[in-house]
Amino acid sequence: MKKPAKQHAAAAPEGIGKEAASRKIAAAAAEIHADIMRKGKKPSMDFPVRSLSNVKYDVQRGHFEILGKKSTRTLSYHTVKTFAQSMRLLATTKNDLLDRDDIAGKREVYYNSKSWGECRFDAQPESDTLLDDMEAMLGINREQLGYIPEERGGDVCGELVVVDKDPVSGEDVRINCARLGSGAWSIPSRVEHLRFETKAKLVLVVETASLFQRLVHHRYFERANCVLISMSGVPTRACRRFIRRLSDDQKLPVLAFTDGDPYGYCNIYRTLKAGSGQAAHINRFFCVPQAHYLGVTPQDILDYHLEDATHPLEDVDVKRAKDALKNDPFILHHKEWQAVLTQMLKMGVRIEQQAFAKHGLNFVLEVYLPEKLKKGKFLP
């Protein structure tokens, strides 16, 4: 098995302290104030454009890097409401979260605005968007501003000891992920402080919780000497950051095992490896460039005679695949991936991870995974 290529050491996203973040907000506000009062011009806010159209695939670093495209929100009749909401959100972030060392969930932000009168958010997507705007404008990810994600970060099981700290006493807490009985350890929303001890050779990241359960149940991590991580769909930022830190820290290769469909390839795996368009401004922290793709590939369908365990591609799958072939900088860079998507479109079918149960419930861990690992041929 290949050792992971040497990566640029990913700087911790928490390079900036709460005081510094607070000062950055104050500086942004001061600039707006100066625009209004001293220069007599309409204030504006600049945001990097967050979409696949404003990223390039940085081959050296292995992730999507944001390009220079910016959108400017200048105060006008049309923007006055959003502008006012942004300003109040910045004030809340600085005064209530950063300066008081507190945290808030996205939904709490939405409810908190209900005390703003006319300026309140009418629905959570409004506040979510402004939160993303603020993070992009300041260049500080929202976790550092005190915002905690609501979604679960992912589950871990296997040959790994995580050293965490007790949030109250500050004492070290050692979690042996091989001794968790029938359960697993949940990745917390902030992972920068964690330390690792492991003798594992590999991190195996799986898409579905049910397959993860099967691998844990049969203690597959002992057999393969690996760390198992369940993503439950597109990996959260915390999950991506955790895998990145673990892999960087312990020099472990990372392999991804997802459903064999365009969503598994282009959304789940690509986001894990290179980041997303939406989070383009912070991808450099939240990606795992050293990850490789294990399966399920369209070729696996043929190799393992699973033709009768597939489903026809739906319109949305076809559209997603064609769109990726045309617009996704990551796919456009890798000929292998173009071949995979083209082959899948030609076969017209998709396959789920659980399809191996056709040959027996444990075929996946007794035959498929060992064979694939032994062969050592993975997609980039």
Added chain:
Amino acid sequence: MTKRTTAKETAESMAKRQREISVSEFFLKNRHLLGFDNPRKAIMTAVKEAVDNSLDACEEAGILPEVAVELRQVADARFLVLVRDNGPGIVRSQIPKVFAKLLYGSKFHRLRMSRGQQGIGISAAGMYGQLTTGAATLIHSKTQNAPLARRIAVQIDTRSNKPAVLSDEETDWLPAFAPEEEGGEPVVASHGTQVSIEMTAQYVRGRLSVDEYLKQCAIANPHLRLHFRVSLLKKEKGASAAILEEGAWQTYKRATRSLPPAVEAIRPHPHGVELGVLMQMLKDSSARTLKGALEDDFSRVSARMALEICSRAGLNPKTPPARVAHREMEALYAAIQETRLMRPPMDCLSPIGEQQILAGLRKEVPADFYTAVTRSPEVYRGNPFLIEVGLAYAKPGENPDLGAEDSVRVMRLANRVPLLYMGGACAITQALEDVNWKSYGLCQPKGGLPLGPMVLVVHMASVWVPFTSESKEAIAHYPEILKETTMALQEVGRRLSAYLGKRKRLAEAERKRSYIEKYIPHLALGLKDILALSEKQKMEVEAVLTQMLQRSRPES
């Protein structure tokens, strides 16, 4: 089938049953032609005919008109209709014929712009009353020169179309009207006429009511002071007989004290005369030659033109007019059509006028925007006419009578007389529906009237208004009339569109202003919280920002 022999009619036996039908008898059977189809419409028509006569008489005599209309309920479905004016009065000998003989009047035999045309209306009302109640028409009339008024009761002999005088006496009656100011003395005129007719009738308020007719009348005649009172029978619980409850006078005030300018009668224009009429006119002519008849009896025929017509028709200009034979008459008629003649004189028309239409509308229709157009005279079938349009647009919801979602209210006027019935058959309605009101900012269902809180007054003034029937309810669809009406409507439509556009821009500007003012304090509050500004500094930011945004807003 059994054969049955029937006695064959002979010319002689048929002749026994053939006899003259009097005009009165004809209309008695066909009273719907005159607007007396049903009790509800009858009361409106009676009021209308009487008021029209009063106004015509006043204006002809140069008197600023004052008219009182009173409806007094006599029994369940029976009313006494009283109409009183301060007109010149009618000389005693004429009264029976005016009120109890059909087709008797001063207006049929001349081409002059007036409300009445045929001399049918008021006699028909009296006849309807007589038919339904048996009561006579009672007239009070006082002329300026007579020392005392006459009080005459007449009926119409329907067989002979002749009036029958039931009583005729002198009385010291003078027309009295409700006081100018509340609590003041009644206004008493030194001359005037009052007609009272008892008839089967039904009084209902609404679009097709006496109320609506009088209101439109007040708008169309801003120089008229008009009083109206309805007294209904009220039956108390347990009481054996109903008691008449005197209604309160409702007065439509004058918007102007100037009478419409007096209009001249004109001679018929040759292009408007049909063959039969031409024959009759030549037969009756007092001129000695055909050329003279053409010159004297028609308008716009000069000596040169008369000669041109004669030569084109191949006729000797010196022929006595009564001697022109039927075949020659056709040639003459064709020659007249082919000859280019000057348009008829237009000073015979008296429009209400843009200012007066506006005054009338302002007085009776509370609205936000008023405009009026009086078009130049045009000619249909040789008859001069002109079209005027007034428009009043209320802010939606501000005038409870005008719903924003309802069809616009249309007031059709012909020679200042409101037309209430048969709107669907009228050229004015046709023109209204043909105009594309959507391009002026109104909703308009396909092929229908536009919707909106709006009143449209459309007036046709002419020496001869071409009604579709004797009840004078709808104007016939002459292309010239449709075209003029359409153009007048389009003109007010453009003005309405400009007004609506401006109002929309103002509303939008106001909406934007309040939107900006809603959010700027929050923006300033955010800055204050972050930068720990003072309350004063926050206010300054608000002031500067408000100014900044208001200034840069388009179209403010």
